[in-house]
Amino acid sequence: MVALFLVDDYVSAELRHWCFLDAWTGCMSWRSEAHKQIVLATDASSYKYGAVVLRGTDGIPPQTLCDYFGAVEKPIHLKEAEAVHNCLLSFESKLKHHRVDVLVDKQVVLHGLQLNIDTRKIEDRLSLLDKKTDQSNSAKRKRLAASLADFLSNLPTPLTLCSCSPEDIRKFLVWKDEFGKTKIHTASCLYIGSSDSRVNCACPLRLAAGTVEGVINLLCRIFEDHGFGRFWDSMTMQGYPVCSQIVKEYLTRIREEQAKANVLPKQAKPIFMSKLRPIARYIDMQLARSDITSRERYVLLRDQAWFKLQFFAGDRAGDLSILLSQQISKRFV
Structure with a gap:
């Protein structure tokens, strides 16, 4: 009996990646478990970055490098991160299988490197x-x-x-x-x-x-x-x-x-308390009528709620047209 399972694109790509094991007869090289420490210091300015190996083992002498950024303007903390990335790539052959301590003068770079960013969740939201x-x-x-x-x-x-x-x-x-x-x-x-x-x-x-x-x-x-x-x-x-x-x-x-023609862009007119009070009094007076119909009562109650919500919420009247009943937690009277 063959069972079929529905998997998403990420799992499917992972499965296809490991399919080579079905016919592979080789072996993987043994990776050394001995991590050696290297201290790498980097710094960046608005147009240039540099790095120096402060201390290393296995005969790695102190080394320096520097280069210029491209023409694209970026915030300084992004340039600091780019400097770390470029320097690690430059020393790749010497840093492989080593534990590297990177010294930077911008804490936001270290914070960004430690973030657990869920790129899939971000892409789904966008x-x-x-x-x-x-x-x-x-x-x-x-x-x-x-x-x-x-x-x-x-x-x-x-x-x-x-x-x-x-x-x-x-x-x-x-x-x-x-x-x-x-x-x-x-x-x-x-x-x-x-x-x-x-x-x-x-x-x-x-x-x-x-x-x-x-x-x-x-x-x-x-x-x-x-x-x-x-x-x-x-x-x-x-x-x-x-x-x-x-x-x-x-x-x-x-x-x-x-x-x-002196045409100005239209703007929403604010409703102040001096205008709201006469409006509320008039609506209350109309609601107290003995001959009021159900239709008139509905319209007056609707307008009363609209004006009071608009005033107390501080929103433009147009924004209230998208207001949901679940969002109203208090009734103004």
Whole structure:
């Protein structure tokens, strides 16, 4: 009877490594159990490192070596660790089968060498986070890609991602701009500088410059996923249309237009106690009504909990939309 067992990749790789023993007829060389002590001192600066064998046995005389680091900038404790690694490799033939005491002037290097780092656990965690990020970004890209495909197919001359040009991308951005909620006041408008988009004027509603930049970045990812590269050749009209100069200029002009209209990035408005008290009193007054309906009671209780949690937690109101019931340990009354 043959039993089958499911093993992971690490165990499988280990088993394959030792398969040579089934047909091997040789023998392993005997390793000496006598460890001899060598004292190695290392040091590193911002551009150079060095080492010296302070004391050794078996006739190993004091030796020194030094070398320069590469052009990559690193913290000094990483350079200290790299100096130890390079020096051990340089003295490999002399240090083999010896016990080595390494002297360094940075305790963080010794602490790092003594850490028991579970690289598999770290990789699994990073893989999980990357997967969540990819799922979120992938959903946004799919929606935008579908919107772009619909726009291109409904042009007077239907196009696809492979046949569109930078000018078509700019037209798509203008079309998306029509669904914005930011009021762009003209210089002659009486409400110029106002952040309220509900004011009664004929000025258009547009996408905020930051939103336009986000759309362009998502378009970049969409074209990269389809293998268009990172460059646009204006001579042959081939490549990566989102990377063209006219698309970059479009974003610059949007920013300039909104800067002239005194459009400021929106920020969450804080709720202070002076505002919370009147709101709470009004909600309590409405809840005390004798003719209140179940629907109205639900809405008022929901708003009351929302405002009080927002105030006492100190979070932005948008953060409360992802609050879980398990996270609420105390009810504010």
